[in-house]
Amino acid sequence: MDIQTFLRSRAGVTKTSALRGAGFTHTAVDRALAAGRIVRVRRGIYSLPGQSGAYGLALEHNALLTCLSAAPTYALWTVHDAGTVHLSPSHKGTPPGALPHGRCTHPAHPSLPVAGLADVLIHSLRCLPELESLVMVQCAAQRGDITVEFLRRKLPGNRNACARAILDHVIPRADSLLEVLANYHFRRAGLQVRRHVELPGVGEVDFLIEDCLVVETDGGSHLEPRQVKKDRKRNNATVIGGRLGLRFGYDDVVNHPQRMVAEVLGVLELCRLGAYGAR
Template identity: 75%
Template sequence: MDIQTYLRQRGGVARTATLHRAGFPRTCVDRALIAGHIARIRRGVYALPQDAGVLGLALQHNALLTCLSAASAYQLWTLDNAGPVHLSPGHKKAVPGSITHGRIQHAVHPWLPVAGLADVLIHALRCLPELEALVMVQCAAQRGDVTVGFLRRKLPGNRNARARSVLDYVIPRADSVLEVLANYHFRMAGLYVRRHVELQGVGEVDFLIEDCLVVETDGATHLEAKQVKKDRVRNNATVVGGRLCLRFGYVEVVHHPQRMVAQVLAVLEQSRQGAFSAR
């Protein structure tokens, strides 16, 4: 493993001592630094070049990265990392071009200019669109890094009502961002949804909707030839078992959720009218 791959697995940043323990001696670190493969953001702390900019900005203004800009430090799921940097400058003047968040209330990252996970998630829930905040919280909650109950208690009063409502859509387990988003949209449509249901002859399916329609959300791995063959067998077994099946990929779930839900509703309505009954 090279030093860049190692840093990517750690969220893009590591201290010198950590790199040495991982098998990258000082000579290796220095070579990578000279070659531009890594960047020094402060004494004894190195980052991938693409991460060094925002960390350097925070250090320059003695501020802390938070909200969406801190997601990579905690390896949280995100939908889109583009946009202004999110900073918590404390009592100091806001940094031009950044989105300013309030004071930090919890312990910060032990060695990076990054707010603690609790503040990062609270800021995200107050700041970001619902789905962007939801995937970040879902990732942290299912890893056991934080509980929904803790976040709910930290968001009291009417002014935090929208933020608290996002927490209602955190689920015990999601194998991908797509599952989180699909579950949100199906529930918003008023559908009866069961997740990770074990069906005889099929195995575990992502969703069973209204107890008759199986819905699978397919990430990039489902495009691999071996997985395509496996999915075909599972689809056939689903139909043989007496249930219909729809599959949706990244584009449908993330960019066209209304179309996805419309197709689910259309199949359910046709089923109610007997369109799939034996003739």
């Protein structure tokens, strides 16, 4: 393995001690520097050109990326990208502009300056808006990387009540970020919601609301021509089967959830009034 490949395995940045541990001598490092294959971020820290980023900031301050800044490392769902860098600091504290979190109490990532998954999720539950942290926990929990019960035990006392309440919205299965968010909003609106219901002639639908309205949440793949044709057939089968159907995309679910819920409530009210010859 050459030094560049090794750095790529460390997200593009690492310490001298890690290079030495991998067998790269002082001479090999100097040659890579002279050739421009790597750069020195500061004394004891090296990166691929232009790739130090948040990982480099964490190493420079002997800190660990956590919360939203650590989500990409663990391939967790997120609603928005991290703007501010979230760090769990060492004794040196955090640099200006970074958002400090508490010390980590679980093993860190084995090769990157990133907090362990448990600490990342605990920090997110205490730090982020409710939906931002919910989708991160949902992603990790349904993959089997962590359990909701474990996180609940790690969040005792009154000061963690709000964080524990977020865990109540984690569902057994969600096929996408949009399902998590839509389920949250429908439940908050007091609707009777069933998820992943198998309907004759239609197949499995994302939501069946009040037993009369099918709601599907469409990610980017639903814009592909083959999927558009499939969705059109499913929409027709839904109506033929005696139920109404609505579809909502990313912008609806993420950016305009109140409008989405209002449209669902509006259709349900029209059903109640018999506007569609309701069942």
